[in-house]
Amino acid sequence: MKILAIHGPNLNLLGERESQHYGTTTLEQINGDLVEIAKKAGHSLLYYQSNVEGELVNRIQEARKEEVGGILINPAAYGHTSVALRDVLLAVKIPFVEVHLSNIAAREEFRHKSLISDIAHGVIFGFGPKSYKIGLLGLMSLFEGSKNDSKL
Ligand code: DQA
Secondary structure (H helix, E strand, C coil): CEEEEEECCCHHHCCCCCHHHHCCCCHHHHHHHHHHHHHHCCCEEEEEECCCHHHHHHHHHHHHHCCCCEEEEECCCHHHHCHHHHHHHHHHCCCEEEEECCCHHHCCHHHCCCCCHHHCCEEEECCCCHHHHHHHHHHHHHHHCHHHHHHC
16 A cells, blocks of 8 residues: 655654754654565655745645545644635545644643544644654554554
8 A cells, every 4th residue: 555644844854843842853764664664564655845835735635646545734824724625635535644743732722623633534743753653553554444443
């Protein structure tokens, strides 16, 4: 199965950005770990980061043509604001898991609302870079079916 990891705005700055919220791991390290985890489970993982809302929308539209079977997405700030991101995720109908590094429920009020959580298969937040790994395990478990629940 092909998986696409999507990273929203400012996540290219991970490692140097607000380490009290996001830790010191870089996006490159996170992507490397995700590729390895997916590979070990027999899947392939592509990744994409953009600071531009429309580019994220375009990339998700392309995913449908590439027969991507699952999306792992940290929408970053656009999760709180972007109707376009919600609409494209609804349009492509690819199952997705939403992740955030920080505990968005414990931060400013405007971060408590996500415009994509209710249409996600699951949402993981608050575990730092591990949120991505846990989210990926959850996403892959969707492909494997309920018989393999014990693997998680
Ligand atoms: C974030 C949380 C968002 O509120 C914020 O805008 C980000 C990162 C996280 O991973 O914790 O850029 O998505």
